[in-house]
Amino acid sequence: GPKRDLLSYPHAASVVMDYLRHVELHKKTATIDALLAADALREFVTENSANKKFFQTNGWTQLNSQQAITRINHIVAWPSWHALTNKLLVSSSYADFFQANRAAKILGINTWEAHWKRLNDQPTDSARWNEVMQLADEDNIETILDLAQKKLPLEKISTGPSNELGLGHDYSIHSCLDLILQDLERFPDQGWTLIYTGLKSPVVRNRVMAIKALQNWDSKKLSRKMRAQLHEIYAMEPEQEVKQSMTALLNAK
Numbered sequence: 001g002p003k004r005d006l007l008s009y010p011h012a013a014s015v016v017m018d019y020l021r022h023v024e025l026h027k028k029t030a031t032i033d034a035l036l037a038a039d040a041l042r043e044f045v046t047e048n049s050a051n052k053k054f055f056q057t058n059g060w061t062q063l064n065s066q067q068a069i070t071r072i073n074h075i076v077a078w079p080s081w082h083a084l085t086n087k088l089l090v091s092s093s094y095a096d097f098f099q100a101n102r103a104a105k106i107l108g109i110n111t112w113e114a115h116w117k118r119l120n121d122q123p124t125d126s127a128r129w130n131e132v133m134q135l136a137d138e139d140n141i142e143t144i145l146d147l148a149q150k151k152l153p154l155e156k157i158s159t160g161p162s163n164e165l166g167l168g169h170d171y172s173i174h175s176c177l178d179l180i181l182q183d184l185e186r187f188p189d190q191g192w193t194l195i196y197t198g199l200k201s202p203v204v205r206n207r208v209m210a211i212k213a214l215q216n217w218d219s220k221k222l223s224r225k226m227r228a229q230l231h232e233i234y235a236m237e238p239e240q241e242v243k244q245s246m247t248a249l250l251n252a253k
Helices: 012-025 032-048 052-056 062-076 080-088 094-107 112-121 126-134 141-151 169-184 192-199 204-214 224-236 240-252
Strands: none
Touching (some): 032 080, 094 112, 112 126, 169 192, 192 204
16 A cells, blocks of 8 residues: 555565666656656665665665666667757646756756756746856856846836735736845855845845845946945934844945
């Protein structure tokens, strides 16, 4: 019957080997789910085989665990996965894209173009900003920030500091900004317009993320106007903890 997981299933080893044989026999019709399952099984066997107790139950031995990993590596190396993954990366179905994105990470496929297109198609979807910011680097961060300034209604975010939690559909654009700001600390001296918008947001987390991003800035990059704006926002800040963080920031600069 059903078990909690493979560690509590007495015939786990034989079932895994049978599943791998099934995938191999149906190679021509294998779906992306088979690749994801194979990778999950590889991780499971690899992690647990370091524990001697793993070989005392569930039918696992040093030999069949290594055989399982070898077969999985062979399955994952099938060239057909690349074509299938690339096809699903341009699918209009989020479920298909989600699976393809996971597969691409396993296969080492660059997904930047796919994520960038999806973001441009729907720039107020916070999940898409999160995906793109995970791929941000020194080569594309300016392009990403430029898109944010053009596509996000920043004036609807910078309505003034308050104590809002920012939950729900009404704060979807605030969530987009939040996911950009939380990664900006990796890119010092970038994104002042978005940071300033975050500091004037009614959502507390936006302001916290903006401050964290600004803490990595070179003080020489802050113009006189920027400093004046920071002091202005400081005077408006209603949350004591956020104000303390701003105090430390202003004193450090």
